[in-house]
Structures are given as structure tokens and as C-alpha cells.
Amino acid sequence: MPKKTINIPNLNCGHCVHTVEGELKELKGMIAAKADHTQKTAIIEWEEPPLNWEDIATLLKEIGYPAQI
Numbered sequence: 001m002p003k004k005t006i007n008i009p010n011l012n013c014g015h016c017v018h019t020v021e022g023e024l025k026e027l028k029g030m031i032a033a034k035a036d037h038t039q040k041t042a043i044i045e046w047e048e049p050p051l052n053w054e055d056i057a058t059l060l061k062e063i064g065y066p067a068q069i
């Protein structure tokens with residue numbers, strides 16, 4: 001399965017991690033989303049077809065966690 005680490009600078013605590021993981025896991029095709037507020041990253045794993053990165057960036061921005069994808 002494809003895997004990618006994305007940088008999310010606004011991840012500050014466990015609550016942020018919970019929020020971001022929950023939103024990412026809702027996305028179609030997403031298999032796993034593991035966020036880490038000490039690293040300020042989220043590792044995501046998905047199945048084909050490819051994820052729409054623009055949609056993911058928009059989603060994260062809307063909930064207050066703009067990402068560098």
C-alpha cells in the first residue's frame with residue numbers, strides 16, 4: 001500500500017492528533033492515519049486509486065491544520 005508522511009505544523013497536542021486522525025480516516029480509500037504531535041507529522045496509508053491531494057489539503061486547512069503535502 002502507498003504510504004506518505006505529511007507535515008502539519010499546527011499539531012500541538014493529543015487533541016489535535018485525535019481530530020486530524022479522525023478526519024483523515026473518513027476519506028475514501030484511507031487505510032491508516034497516524035499523527036504525531038511531537039514530530040508534527042501524519043503518516044497516511046491508502047489503497048488505490050490514488051488520493052486527491054488537493055482535497056486533503058483543503059480538508060486539513062478547513063479544520064485548522066494546514067498541511068505541507
Ligand SMILES: [Cu+2]
Pocket residue numbers: 011012013014015016017
Ligand atoms: Cu492540540
